[in-house]
Amino acid sequence: MLYRIMPKINKKLSILGMGCMRLPLTDKKSPKSIDEKKAAGIVHYAIDNGINYFDTAYPYHEREGEKFIGNALKGNLRKKVYIATKLPTWSVNEFSDMEKFLDEQLINLKTENIDFYLFHALNRKRWEVLKRVNFEKFIDTAIKKGKIGHIGFSFHDDREIFMEIIKSYEWEFCQIQFNYLNEEFQAGIEGLKYAHQNGLGVIIMEPLLGGKLADNLPENIIKLFNKLSKKLSPAQWGLKWIWDKPEVSVVLSGMSNIEQLKENITAADSIGADSLSKEDMEIFELIKNEFNKNKQIPCTSCGYCQPCPSGVNIPTCFNRYNGANIFGNFDEAKIGYLRFVVESEQAKNCTSCRICEEKCPQSIEISKEMDLLKKFFHQ
Ligand code: SF4
Ligand code: SF4
Incomplete structure (x- = not known):
C-alpha cells in the first residue's frame, strides 16, 4: 500500500x-x-x-x-x-x-x-x-x-x-x-x-x-x-x-x-x-471520446448558467441525463436521479424563463432540454 x-x-x-x-x-x-x-x-x-x-x-x-x-x-x-x-x-x-x-x-x-x-x-x-x-x-x-x-x-x-x-x-x-x-x-x-x-x-x-x-x-x-x-x-x-x-x-x-x-x-x-x-x-482522451459519443447534451459542467432563479441545478441534471445515455442504464439512472438530486434542484422546477440560456457558452437551449428531462425523469 x-x-x-x-x-x-x-x-x-x-x-x-x-x-x-x-x-x-x-x-x-x-x-x-x-x-x-x-x-x-x-x-x-x-x-x-x-x-x-x-x-x-x-x-x-x-x-x-x-x-x-x-x-x-x-x-x-x-x-x-x-x-x-x-x-x-x-x-x-x-x-x-x-x-x-x-x-x-x-x-x-x-x-x-x-x-x-x-x-x-x-x-x-x-x-x-x-x-x-x-x-x-x-x-x-x-x-x-x-x-x-x-x-x-x-x-x-x-x-x-x-x-x-x-x-x-x-x-x-x-x-x-x-x-x-x-x-x-x-x-x-x-x-x-x-x-x-x-x-x-x-x-x-x-x-x-x-x-x-x-x-x-x-x-x-x-x-x-x-x-x-x-x-x-x-x-x-x-x-x-x-x-x-x-x-x-x-x-x-x-x-x-x-x-x-x-x-x-x-x-x-x-x-x-x-x-x-x-x-x-x-x-485516455480516446476512451473519454468513445464514452461521450452517446452524450446527448453538450454540457461541459462549467456552471456559468447557475444559479437558476427556480433552483434547478442545471449541470447536475444534465450530467445525470447524459450518464443515463452514455451507460444505457436508464432505470438505474432514474432511481439515482430521484434519490440523489435534491428535489428543489430537479428539472421539474424549471419554469422555462430562459435566463440561463444567454449565459451558456455552449448555446444549449436549456429550457427545451429541461422539457426532455422532465419527461425522462418525472413521467
Ligand atoms: S430556463 Fe429553467 S433552468 Fe433555466 S434559469 Fe429558467 S427556470 Fe432555471
Ligand atoms: S452554462 Fe451550459 S455548458 Fe455550462 S453548465 Fe450550464 S448548461 Fe452546461
Missing part, C-alpha cells in the same frame, strides 16, 4: 480509502440489511493490507452504516485506522442540531473521537444555513472537547461556490467527486488544484462512478484499455488516472466484495503520482 501525507494535518493516509456506502447486503432491496459477516471480512482484509482510512456517513445504509463500522472496529482495530464520517447538513436548522448529530455519531461509531469529520454534501443553500447557525463555534467546541480531530466538507455543487467555501474557513480537507469521465463536473480539476493550492488535503469519491467505469464496458472501450502501456483492469486504470494527480490524498472506493478489494489494493501497491505517460494520456 502506498501512502500520502495529507498537507496541514501531516498524517500518513493510505492512497486507497475504504468507502463504506456499498457494503454487501443480505437483501439487495434493503440497504439496511448489511451482511455483517461478509462486510466485517472486507473491513479486516482492508486493514490487514494497509488501508487506514474508513469513510462512512450518518445516512449510509439507512443509518446502519456507522453502527456497523463501530462494531467492526471494536478493540485494537480502532487504533489502526482513521474514521471519517459526515454530518447530515440537510437536516441542520439550528446550532443544537449539529451537536445532537455529532453525539449520536460518536455513540454509533463506539468511539470518543472522530478523526476526520465532514459537513456532508455542501452546496450553496446548505452553506448559507451553516453560516447562519455558527458552524465555526460548533467546530471549535467539538475540537476543544476532543470529539473531532480534523474538519472538512464533502461537496456537490458548482465550482464557484466550492471556491467560496474554501476561501471562507480554515478547512483541513475536502471531498469531491472526480474521475476521468467527470474531470470538469462540480469542483472538477480546477477545484482540485485550487483546494490543494490552499493547503487542503483532497479526498476523492466516485472514482469509478459506482462501478460503471469498472464493469461491463463495451468491447470498443476494452480495446482502447488494452492499448495502454500496462496490463491493468479498467478499474485499476481508472484509479491510476486519479492517483496520477499529486494533489489527491486518498481515493475512496466503495468495495462490496473481497475480489474488488484485492484488485484495488494491488493497484494501490504500485501506482504513484505523475506516472502516466503522454501516450497513455492520449489513449
Whole structure:
C-alpha cells in the first residue's frame, strides 16, 4: 500500500480509502440489511493490507452504516485506522442540531473521537444555513472537547461556490467527486488544484462512478484499455488516472466484495503520482471520446448558467441525463436521479424563463432540454 501525507494535518493516509456506502447486503432491496459477516471480512482484509482510512456517513445504509463500522472496529482495530464520517447538513436548522448529530455519531461509531469529520454534501443553500447557525463555534467546541480531530466538507455543487467555501474557513480537507469521465463536473480539476493550492488535503469519491467505469464496458472501450502501456483492469486504470494527480490524498472506493478489494489494493501497491505517460494520456482522451459519443447534451459542467432563479441545478441534471445515455442504464439512472438530486434542484422546477440560456457558452437551449428531462425523469 502506498501512502500520502495529507498537507496541514501531516498524517500518513493510505492512497486507497475504504468507502463504506456499498457494503454487501443480505437483501439487495434493503440497504439496511448489511451482511455483517461478509462486510466485517472486507473491513479486516482492508486493514490487514494497509488501508487506514474508513469513510462512512450518518445516512449510509439507512443509518446502519456507522453502527456497523463501530462494531467492526471494536478493540485494537480502532487504533489502526482513521474514521471519517459526515454530518447530515440537510437536516441542520439550528446550532443544537449539529451537536445532537455529532453525539449520536460518536455513540454509533463506539468511539470518543472522530478523526476526520465532514459537513456532508455542501452546496450553496446548505452553506448559507451553516453560516447562519455558527458552524465555526460548533467546530471549535467539538475540537476543544476532543470529539473531532480534523474538519472538512464533502461537496456537490458548482465550482464557484466550492471556491467560496474554501476561501471562507480554515478547512483541513475536502471531498469531491472526480474521475476521468467527470474531470470538469462540480469542483472538477480546477477545484482540485485550487483546494490543494490552499493547503487542503483532497479526498476523492466516485472514482469509478459506482462501478460503471469498472464493469461491463463495451468491447470498443476494452480495446482502447488494452492499448495502454500496462496490463491493468479498467478499474485499476481508472484509479491510476486519479492517483496520477499529486494533489489527491486518498481515493475512496466503495468495495462490496473481497475480489474488488484485492484488485484495488494491488493497484494501490504500485501506482504513484505523475506516472502516466503522454501516450497513455492520449489513449485516455480516446476512451473519454468513445464514452461521450452517446452524450446527448453538450454540457461541459462549467456552471456559468447557475444559479437558476427556480433552483434547478442545471449541470447536475444534465450530467445525470447524459450518464443515463452514455451507460444505457436508464432505470438505474432514474432511481439515482430521484434519490440523489435534491428535489428543489430537479428539472421539474424549471419554469422555462430562459435566463440561463444567454449565459451558456455552449448555446444549449436549456429550457427545451429541461422539457426532455422532465419527461425522462418525472413521467
Ligand atoms: S430556463 Fe429553467 S433552468 Fe433555466 S434559469 Fe429558467 S427556470 Fe432555471
Ligand atoms: S448548461 Fe451550459 S452554462 Fe450550464 S453548465 Fe452546461 S455548458 Fe455550462
